[in-house]
Amino acid sequence: MRSTLLSPVLALLLSTPFTYSLQLESTTEGRLPAMGFNSWNCFNEHINEEKFLTAAQQLVDLGLKDLGYTYVNIDDGWSDKDLWRDPETKRIIVDTKKFPDGISGLADKVHELGLKLGIYSDRGTKTCASYPGSMDYEEIDAKTFADWGVDYLKYDNCFIPDEEEDEYPWAPEWWNTTHDGNKIHAPESYDFSTSRSAQRYRAMRDALKRQDRIIQFGMCNWGHAHVEKWGNETAQSWRIWGDILPQWTGHKDHIAWGVMPILNHALFHLSQTNFWGHADMDMLEVGNGLTPAEDRSHFALWAILKSPLLIGTPLDKVSPETLAVFKNKELIAFNQDESFGIPAWPYKWGVNADWTWNQTHPAEYYSGNSTAGLHVFMLNTLEKTVTKTAVFDEVPGLDSTKKYIVHDMWSGEDIGIYEKEFSIPVESHDIAALRFNEASEGAEEALKVQGKGKRTHHAGRATDEL
Ligand SMILES: *[C@@H]1O[C@H](CO)[C@@H](O)[C@H](O)[C@H]1NC(C)=O
Ligand SMILES: *[C@@H]1O[C@H](CO)[C@@H](O)[C@H](O)[C@H]1NC(C)=O
Numbered sequence: 001m002r003s004t005l006l007s008p009v010l011a012l013l014l015s016t017p018f019t020y021s022l023q024l025e026s027t028t029e030g031r032l033p034a035m036g037f038n039s040w041n042c043f044n045e046h047i048n049e050e051k052f053l054t055a056a057q058q059l060v061d062l063g064l065k066d067l068g069y070t071y072v073n074i075d076d077g078w079s080d081k082d083l084w085r086d087p088e089t090k091r092i093i094v095d096t097k098k099f100p101d102g103i104s105g106l107a108d109k110v111h112e113l114g115l116k117l118g119i120y121s122d123r124g125t126k127t128c129a130s131y132p133g134s135m136d137y138e139e140i141d142a143k144t145f146a147d148w149g150v151d152y153l154k155y156d157n158c159f160i161p162d163e164e165e166d167e168y169p170w171a172p173e174w175w176n177t178t179h180d181g182n183k184i185h186a187p188e189s190y191d192f193s194t195s196r197s198a199q200r201y202r203a204m205r206d207a208l209k210r211q212d213r214i215i216q217f218g219m220c221n222w223g224h225a226h227v228e229k230w231g232n233e234t235a236q237s238w239r240i241w242g243d244i245l246p247q248w249t250g251h252k253d254h255i256a257w258g259v260m261p262i263l264n265h266a267l268f269h270l271s272q273t274n275f276w277g278h279a280d281m282d283m284l285e286v287g288n289g290l291t292p293a294e295d296r297s298h299f300a301l302w303a304i305l306k307s308p309l310l311i312g313t314p315l316d317k318v319s320p321e322t323l324a325v326f327k328n329k330e331l332i333a334f335n336q337d338e339s340f341g342i343p344a345w346p347y348k349w350g351v352n353a354d355w356t357w358n359q360t361h362p363a364e365y366y367s368g369n370s371t372a373g374l375h376v377f378m379l380n381t382l383e384k385t386v387t388k389t390a391v392f393d394e395v396p397g398l399d400s401t402k403k404y405i406v407h408d409m410w411s412g413e414d415i416g417i418y419e420k421e422f423s424i425p426v427e428s429h430d431i432a433a434l435r436f437n438e439a440s441e442g443a444e445e446a447l448k449v450q451g452k453g454k455r456t457h458h459a460g461r462a463t464d465e466l
């Protein structure tokens, strides 16, 4: 009798596969922002196995893997546009001209290097570059990806049939325009987690959950349908805005944007970022044509706002300067901090008044906590070098009655000991990345021994030199 009573329970326990909740159980996958490589920003749909194997080998050889860059993510363009889906199994057919060993063959090779493989699909009928989408095939595709050994899914938002459109299409990139998307306003009480967008993303989330494999879920719905309100319960990351372009300001057709407009938007949509869930500012354009100062700022801002860090430049052609940006250990440590999950936060806008919505001159002054200390980041959005000052009284977490060792996160060196304020010249579009640690007795002496005593600087200047 006993055994028959127990057996249903046991059977249930035994049949429960290795599942994961959003907080991917029994693993730390997804707790911190994802790091790795993605093909879109450098190759678009012109991809093949060799390009991913090159990227993977470079992640290892350049020491990037050891710094945490472990995902090798395939973006749009991996499937066969003509053959589409297998008529019997309905599985998406891989373009074997591009991937002769299939995705599973590539996954094996990438896994052998100690890296993980990501893939791409879309919640609509087609992907953005018109390859098969996953709508109505969520279960089959999730199972297929799991069978192939995929570890990450980027899930896009193109080709949505009319009946799948949101009742209240909240499309932030069309703000301040008369685009249809924003003519219909949702009632105050409307719950965006009930939107078609949210339902469709949940369908894929649930399908992934049912697989016997951990697959990180990165939603790419451009901030639509107020994704920041339901993103964290649906995925490990959610894009908050349109695509990125390798330019500082401006945009292309309201679809792709420079670094500053994305930053401006992010500052109003970051409150849900913490462990296990990250607002995604899009993949990195570092190395793709920005100036060296802009590359530094772009990388630092994405790192300190805890966005995923996915390299989008060909790693076999990377310059030493660009590589040094990707390899900044201190910024990576801030992004990947085990104890502090929230992003750095602006404490002052600078050029514009606080909380000004402005796509060319967003906030310039940020502070944030990390295991290593209290950090201040000062961005220069102007077209000339500016001396920026961190006034201790203004910085949350700094005490104006105390002395601090100021450390430069770019050079990796201590600058000196300061009280009340610290000033530093910042090149146009560059960012000062600093760490403050309270100076103990004797610290001044120790620094002098290293030849870096307290140095004079713009004393008493509390505002910017404009
Ligand atoms: C996001 O969801 C995870 C569970 O997946 C939870 O631990 C975390 O607290 C949530 N974050 C926020 C900001 O609510
Ligand atoms: C953004 O801020 C700059 C600097 O204050 C200002 O010159 C510009 O007009 C602002 N842009 C808009 C669209 O208001």
Ligand SMILES: *[C@@H]1O[C@H](CO)[C@@H](O)[C@H](O)[C@H]1NC(C)=O
Pocket: 369, 370, 396, 397, 398
């Ligand atoms: C930073 O973290 C430390 C250690 O947890 C804490 O004592 C301090 O209050 C934090 N400061 C701020 C500004 O959050």
Ligand SMILES: CC(=O)N[C@H]1CO[C@H](CO)[C@@H](O)[C@@H]1O
Pocket: 175, 176, 357
């Ligand atoms: C210049 C301008 O009109 N900016 C507005 C754009 O839309 C955002 C969001 O609604 C407003 O906050 C800005 O004031």
